[in-house]
Amino acid sequence: MIQLQALLAAAVVVIVAAGLLGLVTRQARGRALGLQAGPAGRAHILYFSGEGCTVCRTHQEPALGRLDGVPVRKVDALAERDLAQRFRVFTLPTTVVVDASGRARHVNYGYAPLSKLEAQLANL
Amino acid sequence: MTQLVDHSALRTNQAGIIATVLVALAASTAFWPAVWLIPLLAVILLAGTVRPELALFKQLYFQVLRPRGIVRPRPVEDSPTAHNFAQGMGGVVLAIASLLLPLAAPVGLALAVLVAFLAFVNLAFGFCAGCQIYYLLGRQGLIRT
Numbered sequence: 001m002i003q004l005q006a007l008l009a010a011a012v013v014v015i016v017a018a019g020l021l022g023l024v025t026r027q028a029r030g031r032a033l034g035l036q037a038g039p040a041g042r043a044h045i046l047y048f049s050g051e052g053c054t055v056c057r058t059h060q061e062p063a064l065g066r067l068d069g070v071p072v073r074k075v076d077a078l079a080e081r082d083l084a085q086r087f088r089v090f091t092l093p094t095t096v097v098v099d100a101s102g103r104a105r106h107v108n109y110g111y112a113p114l115s116k117l118e119a120q121l122a123n124l
Numbered sequence: 125m126t127q128l129v130d131h132s133a134l135r136t137n138q139a140g141i142i143a144t145v146l147v148a149l150a151a152s153t154a155f156w157p158a159v160w161l162i163p164l165l166a167v168i169l170l171a172g173t174v175r176p177e178l179a180l181f182k183q184l185y186f187q188v189l190r191p192r193g194i195v196r197p198r199p200v201e202d203s204p205t206a207h208n209f210a211q212g213m214g215g216v217v218l219a220i221a222s223l224l225l226p227l228a229a230p231v232g233l234a235l236a237v238l239v240a241f242l243a244f245v246n247l248a249f250g251f252c253a254g255c256q257i258y259y260l261l262g263r264q265g266l267i268r269t
Contacts, residue, residue: 003153006233013238050262051126052206052255059250078262085263091256110251 025109028088032107035086037098043124044071045117046087046096046104050078053092055111060093063114070121099124129202132195133182137172138247140181141165141214145240149233159229162236163222169215173208209267210246210254214239 037046047064049056064072077084077092087096087107097106097120106120144165151158172179189195217239224232242253261267 001153002229003149003233005230006149006237009230009234010237010241013234014241050259051203052209052258054131054200054202054207054252054255055250057201077259081263089263090260092259 024090028090028109029107032087032096032104035104036102037087037096037104038073038102040100040102042071043100043121044073044098046083046098047072047074048077048084048087048089048092048094048096049074050076050092056093059111059113060095063112063117064095066114067117067121097121097124126201126203128199129204129207130185131198131200131202132190133185134207135198135247136185136189136195137179137181137211138243140184141169141243142240142247145236149237152233159225159233162218162225162232165236166215166218166222169211169218173212173215176208179211206255206258207252209258210252213254213257214243 038044045064045067047060049060075083077089077094087094087104089109091109093111095108095112095117096104097108097117099105105124108116108120144161148159148161148165151161168178168180172182176182185195190197217235221232221235221239224235246252258267
């Protein structure tokens with residue numbers, strides 16, 4: 001039956017794409033972790049966003065706004081391409097948790113909820 | 125440039141895409157010509173990308189659903205360009221699917237199902253795959269954002 005074949009083919013594509021996305025995410029995170037994100041100082045969050053990123057506005061920014069006393073540096077990923085490429089930003093939003101020595105300790109590709117960011121900051 | 129974008133219009137559009145593909149898929153099991161809803165959907169999406177007033181599902185929202193209070197407006201400060209790009213991309217993929225229907229029907233239908241799946245992911249989880257591609261192309265300097 002043609003319809004069943006189509007559904008199976010689509011399911012295979014979705015599964016393969018999800019696997020590839022997972023692989024890309026792991027590789028990007030592996031290369032970005034430990035990079036110097038800025039001068040030593042306070043722990044902070046690098047937040048990569050962009051004009052066309054709806055989830056940034058509707059989900060990520062409210063979550064970042066509820067972080068208690070943690071500075072957030074918002075970066076326009078298209079305006080600061082070098083920085084975005086350095087941290088392998090392939091999806092928006094991306095958040096990088098930077099420790100007091102200026103090193104990237106956690107990288108989140110895609111929306112990172114408040115609880116995840118809080119746990120990562122507590123784990124510096 | 126950001127402006128107020130009514131996300132209920134976008135969601136109506138996504139729901140329209142999902143419903144049309146599902147109807148085409150289900151109805152074609154009994155009546156094969158129902159698959160021609162797919163090229164029709166491609167035309168609707170591409171026309172709506174070029175001229176927003178031709179976007180059938182969005183017009184259904186603006187002219188019928190919103191005035192009658194069936195769907196509530198949800199204005200969000202947003203950039204309409206990325207969403208328009210995503211809609212156009214869906215239209216292009218559906219156009220390719222339409223061309224494949226007479227030659228390799230399962231492949232054509234599978235492409236249409238993938239477009240409906242991505243519309244569902246956007247509707248349910250707010251993840252817009254077309255918008256991410258728009259960002260990646262912009263980052264590579266392949267399109268002007």
